[in-house]
Amino acid sequence: MKPDTTTPLTFGMLLFDEVEVLDLGGPFEVFSTAGRLARTEDGRPLLRVLTVAATGRPVRARGGLRIVADHTLDEDPPFDVLVVPGGVTTAVETDPEVLDWLSRRRKSSALTFSICTGAFLLAAVGALDGRPATTHWEDQEELARRWPDVRLRTDVRWVDDGDLVTSAGISAGIDASLYIVGRIFGEGLARRTARQMDYAWTAEGGAQDGGSGRP
Structure with a gap:
């Protein structure tokens, strides 16, 4: 399939207190870097990233890093790909507002991608029932x-099941993000992105259970 270079693809990333910094930052860097390297035919970034949190107050990530999201759940911005990073998810798993939003946006997104314990949030809304998935080994x-x-799946670093990609922790999340860039826009852009990041991409180690091409 020839990559679509006319329409930008937007990645919407969920933020929450105790989110793992690199579970969020690694994929953000991959997708935003790819967007700097690849443009639509009218000059816009081919990929763009926005962040969403429950409220407008700063989110406190693991280790104390404070982050202000671009949007709140109530604003409910449009995006194509839902990205759910990991971290300490205990409080989020019982937050009905976040879970309702996740359940709805999971169904309306062309692709959903979780990193590490982000899989727990997808499991909490039933998105992983009967599906192959992975998470951090621990x-x-x-x-x-x-x-x-x-x-x-305990034997792979990420799993591609068509409209759902799950990955293990931190470095596996970065590798899976590059895989997603390659799946949608071609391996050439994925490799250019990894080189721009000066990142030694481990392109192998995933399992493709279904689906390929642009979501």
Whole structure:
């Protein structure tokens, strides 16, 4: 499939207190860098990233980094790809406002991508029921115990199941982000992005259970 270079693709990333900094920052860097390198035919970034949080107050990430999201859940901005980073997700798993938003935006997004324990939030809204998925090695046993309907993959760093991509932690999230860029826009852009980031991309290590091309 020839990549679509006429329409920008927007990635919407969920922020929450105790989000893992690199689970958020790694994919953000990949997608925003790819957007700097690739332009639409009328000169716009081919990829753009926006962030969404429950409220307009600063989110406190793990380690104390404070981040202000671009939008709130109430603003509900349009985007094409839902990105759910990991971190300490306990409080978010019981927040009905966030879960309702996730459930709705998961269904309306062309592609959903989780990093690390972001898979727990997708599992909490039933998005992983009967689907192959993975998470950080340290959390795989808990994911399997709490959501036995998930077809847990413990042997790969990310899983592509068509409209759903899940990855393990931090570096696997960056590698999976580059994989997504390559899947949608071609491996050439993924490799240019990794080189621009001076990042040694581990392109192997994932499992493709279904789907390819632009979402």
